[in-house]
Amino acid sequence: MVLERQLGQVRGAAADEAVRSAVDAVFVYMGSGSPGRRRQGKELVRLMEAARKTAAEAGEWHVVRLLQDSLDYAEGRILQQDLEERYRIFQDGARRERSRDFVASSLRTMHQWLVAAGEAYLREHPGASAEETLSHFRAQGEDAAFLRAPDDRPGRYVIPRGAAEISLWLERLLRSERIDVADPAESARRIVGSPQAMALLAADREGRLILQAAELRRRAAGLEELRAVVEDRTATEADLQRALEGNHWIFGGRFVGEAARRRLVPGDEVDIPLIRGDGALHIVELKRAMSLDAPLVKRHRHAWVPAAHVHEAVGQAVNYLVGLDEHRARIREELGIETRRAGALVLVGHPGLHPDVPEGEVNETLRTFNSHVTRVEVLTYKELLDNAERSLAGGVEPV
Template sequence: MASTTGRFVACGQSVTAAASGPIFVTMSSRADWSLELQLEATQKEAVHPDVQNAIAQAIVYMHSGKSRRRRGGRALVERLEVARLRASEENEWHVVRLLQDALDYATGRILNPDFEERYRLFQDGGRSDHRRDFVSGVFFGMQEFVRGASRKFLEDNESASAQELLAHLTSVVADGKFLDAPEDRPGRYRLVRGRAELALWLERVLRDRIDIEDPSAKVGNLVRTPAVLELLAGDVDGQSILLAAEMKRRAESVTQIRAICESDLATERDLQRVLEKQAWIFGGRFVGAVGRRRLVPGDEVDIPLVRGDGSLQIVELKRSRAIRAIVKRHRGSLVPTSEVHDAVAQAVNYLVGLDENRSRIREEFGIETRRASALVLIGHPACHSDVPEGEVNETLRTLNSHLNRVEVMTYKELVDNASRSLTEAPLY
């Protein structure tokens, strides 16, 4: 389709379907000079008087605003939909395509630069040199930035692989979204590493816990403030945000841990990997995990935890759903199986080794093992389809009442306790 005005050239695109249904407007509709020019040219392309009149009604409505402002809104969208329908009824499919573009532009689905370039609205059919030079300059600047960032990374990391370089550049580009302009350095801009990760965390908090219309915009302002975390930590509302984020992180961890524990294929290594960084799941009396697992020569505990008083508790991990059984019938009663007793014996041996090496461990690692205890995690009630979960737990509690420094618990009971703690107890 050629332009009759010398300033309107449509792209050659085929129409694959008839007029679609009404458009759901997700933002305030747009009505500007670019849309008006496109509709005027589209009206000249229409053949049937009804189609021409329907397009004219949309243009007239745009001019009905006060103070020469073009009117948009749902009413304009509805008039464009009527014009599109009239064009489809008259089989003027090229006009349908043009009106669909007008609708997409009015509702924000086509951006202004794309719309003006597609229809050459202001350059009498020529491409925009200004936009071409702008895109070229941005592309050149981006290349120079990537080249400089790559050179600096490789100078600091001579043995880095291509994958590591790509990961570094990806994180740098993500941080670039939150560039700021420091007041003390006019004409210069600052890119702070790690801001993208901080922004993602804050956006998730704001989106999931607090009613903010545009969390991503709010996050952009927050992460450009150097003291944002200090302000959050020192403010009552800020502390609520941090606590909400921690609550959400723990809830996600419980979901992940439960899935692993309920898998028939999960190994002890799988269970250790998902539990060793979640010391909170073992109860609030623990302040964290010990970085060193080999405290006694020849013994390596699965998860060493430190209580608030500095004493040690070790966690011995056995299989969950992959184990054969943890209780059995014996003379009419339920008793723990040999797998449970073997695990308890192994934990006791660890405690003996800690006792015998108490002085050295305290001197080398600053950990008190005199009051050390052990938790054995083993099995899952689902391993016993013929035994109620309550009876499985009660059998292990009876065993625990006769043990001194060792406690036995199923993985399900551990996860259920953690899940309840998220809804019943504060994080502080």
């Protein structure tokens, strides 16, 4: 009823009969829906804009300002509390102390949560920069609109990560000229928050296209961030690991996820533990990219061969695999992960480290080396990124 009361004040402030008639048309439309519910949508906005134009033509600029506030509220640019406070709709002119106390309490609680969440994030990411921390909270804030209260966890709330991305795509579709939806943002939020609605969307061909487009957009953004870290000559292995977290798709379609634990063998902690479709483990060993202070390849007689740093990285990966083999029974029993067929990928360096060597020569040298090594593959970060980029362009998983 807030908008209705505010528009009532607008009509009372209007002196011109044409302006009052235009506001009356807004009231008629809002009341033409189902009983007890305000009718909204694009037509409501159009009628309010028409009333604003009529007021401007009549020279009633104070009414124009009031109608602009009405439009801002109807389109979500002014919140209900703000509108109530601004026009004293539900009170006789005195400021409501309860509203002030509510805002103060909310701000205090929010800041306490931010401090606690920030400390937890920095414990997990001790090397995170200020921008990375802000990006984390920025994304979490967008997902907070989809807060859920699971029935099986009374008193607990869950913020589903990534929901905001899908909701944005849905909202844009619902705002298109082809579909007239009263509140696109609210409709998109309800769809994303409902497993049943998401299931229906996934079952529909066009719905699947929307979900796929949202996922491709998310992947493209992640790939761009990773490329920036890879090409940073000061980036550490920890920086690269943070950029790769949650992006196992980059390594190819044969991987279905990441293992929850990185320390599978006493004394060894793998960088990224991937799970293949057959349930077997595949570890990724990360070395530096453009910040590597050692050559990737060297000239030996009449050919290029992998340099010592590559051999050391492969040796480290082999040692991990040996440990996994020796603890296979325990890992399978405790974690349900098969390590007998485990493999390893070593990510190291960048062709840009060798400006005097053609990129094709660097890649071919490592491919030749890989063909003679079992269970371990060596790849530069650039080749990994290029493969992933081609997969996005073609709409398929990298291989």
